[in-house]
Amino acid sequence: MHENFQPCVYMLASGKCGTLYIGVTSDLVKRLHQHRTNALPGFTARYSVHHLVWYELHATMEQAILREKRLKRWNRDWKLNLVERSNPEWVDLALGLGFEPVATRLPMTGS
Secondary structure, eight states: OOTTOOOEEEEEESSTTOOEEEEEESOHHHHHHHHHTTOSOSHHHHTTOOEEEEEEEOSSHHHHHHHHHHHHHSOHHHHHHHHHHHOTTOOOGGGGGTOOOOOOOOOOOOO
16 A cells, blocks of 8 residues: 555535535545646546545445545535535635645636
C-alpha cells in the first residue's frame, strides 16, 4: 500500500448548487490535481466541475465504494442538502488542502 492511501468519497461542483460529480479515490490530493488540471478527459473536464465541496474518509476502499454507489442513487436535493449541512457557503475545500483557487468559467457573451 502506498503512503497516501486513504479511501475517500468526494463531491465536486461547478459552483454553488451547480453541476455535481461524485467520485471515490484512495488519494484525494492526487485525484483533485487530475480533476483541476483536466488531466483526465470526461465529465468534470467537459462541465468545469472542479470545486471540492464535500468529502468523507473511510477505513477501506470497499466501504468508500459502497458509499459512493449509494450517493450516486440519491436525488439531487439530498446531495445538495448533504453539502449544505457541512459546507453551507459551498467553499472550495481543496483550498484547505493546498490548492490554488480555480477560475470559474464565465458565460459566453456575443459581441
